Amino acid sequence: MSKSVRGVVARAKGAPVSIETIVVPDPGPGEARVKVQACGVCHTDLHYREGGIGDDYPYLLGHEAAGIVESVGEGVTEVAVGDFVILNWRAVCGDCRACRRGRPQYCFATHNATQKMTLEDGTELSPALGIGAFAELTLVAAGQCTKVDPEADPAAAGLLGCGVMAGLGAAVNTGNVGRGDTVAVIGCGGVGDAAIAGARLAGAARIIAVDLDDRKLEWARRAGATHTVNSRSGDPVEAIRELTGGFGADVVIDAVGRPETYKQAFYARDLAGTVVLVGVPTPDMTLELPLLDVFGRGGALKSSWYGDCLPSRDFPMLIDLYRQGRFDLDAFVSERITLADVEAAFEKMHHGDVLRSVVIL
Structure with missing residues (x-):
């Protein structure tokens, strides 16, 4: 059964974001529905709002996220209900020329959920980077979920989903x-x-x-x-x-x-x-x-591109280093905010006042 939750939506180019009711369908084959616990405010979300990535409005923003798998669709084996996961935008296909050559970190056919989340009136939403995690629930391809140590702080762990992984991977990978x-x-x-x-x-x-x-x-x-x-x-x-x-x-x-x-x-x-x-x-x-x-x-x-990362390889390793005190992910969390604070967080980002604002749900 589909569920209605709150989410942050960009309805038009340059317009302030708004909190809307989002309808999230049951996961279909190969899909997972995730209860979002935390999601970082990334510059890419601001690019979506400003029309710098496309014009497929309305956008459901948010993508640097961690949470708990709430339900899964048919055929899902990567994760199970109750798993603590970091969401990623590189769900590898396993069959493209990069994957077949043993280089899945360069997969040329990454995928997202097939079904669409919508507004209450049925208007289809475009989820940021195929994730859309400024919402209490989101629907993704199961391959976009990477299971990690559940003792990690979701606010810190979720940042591996984009910006932190991009920078760290640029150096290491x-x-x-x-x-x-x-x-x-x-x-x-x-x-x-x-x-x-x-x-x-x-x-x-x-x-x-x-x-x-x-x-x-x-x-x-x-x-x-x-x-x-x-x-x-x-x-x-x-x-x-x-x-x-x-x-x-x-x-x-x-x-x-x-x-x-x-x-x-x-x-x-x-x-x-x-x-x-x-x-x-x-x-x-x-x-x-x-x-x-x-x-x-x-x-x-x-x-x-995305730190040339392979989430299934890199996320668990980095969370382990974080849990051992060898990698200070907490230092990237400048403030913890609510969904209502996302627009203000964009302003702080624009002025360079924060490393990351993180929405806590």
């Missing part, structure tokens, strides 16, 4: 940061700080944080940065070179996603070093680099 490496991270919001934490976990010897905001640089130090550079005060490329004996960093992660910051990352790396782009550009942005410099500096230029 995409950048292949290793013991003794020097790493620079440009942009120290939630994703950048997660990249710093990932570099620290991987054993980087020196981690250089770059930002325009001294407050964010202090957050970066708490995440594991050994050095900070305020790029308002001078050229960050020169500063990174000075801190690396004139050579540049082994891995430079651009967590901003602008042509200017990408060029800084490109020229701040050592010869044969790696640049990782994890900040998301807008469609109008273009990049121009001398091709001879691309050739002459060698190394690798990579883009990191």
Whole structure:
């Protein structure tokens, strides 16, 4: 039987969000219905509200979530009723060319629930990243649920569902940061700080944080940065070179996603070093680099999509590290709020006042 719950909806481009009654159907084959316990307010949700991702309004926002499986549909074996899960937007298909080559983290045919959640009048909702978790219940593909240790705090655990995993994975999975490496991270919001934490976990010897905001640089130090550079005060490329004996960093992660910051990352790396782009550009942005410099500096230029993660592999491991006190997920939770506070949380995010606001349900 379908159930009616409260959820946060973006009805039109740029319009303030509203709390609406959401109708969540019973799970069908391969689907799971999840009682959401906590959901982070991610910049991607703001992009949906602003029309930066599409125009399939109305959107049911929210996707960085953790909760309890309330019911499952026919054929579901991945999870069972009562499991504590983190939701993800990479439910791998198992059959595309990436999956068949043993690289499911690059699955080209990830999927979502087949059925649609609706408003009371039957209007179909587009769930953010196929999840829609600013709601007391949500319907997802069972493969979007990753079972983890139920002792984890849902407010912290849910953040692995997007931003924290994207940043940490950019360092660990995409950048292949290793013991003794020097790493620079440009942009120290939630994703950048997660990249710093990932570099620290991987054993980087020196981690250089770059930002325009001294407050964010202090957050970066708490995440594991050994050095900070305020790029308002001078050229960050020169500063990174000075801190690396004139050579540049082994891995430079651009967590901003602008042509200017990408060029800084490109020229701040050592010869044969790696640049990782994890900040998301807008469609109008273009990049121009001398091709001879691309050739002459060698190394690798990579883009990191969702931290090149495989949720079934990475989420349980990171929750275990969190429970052991080796990975401070709690540090990313700036405040705990209600569904009614989501619009205000967008403003705080816009002004850089928080790493993550987390809705508690």
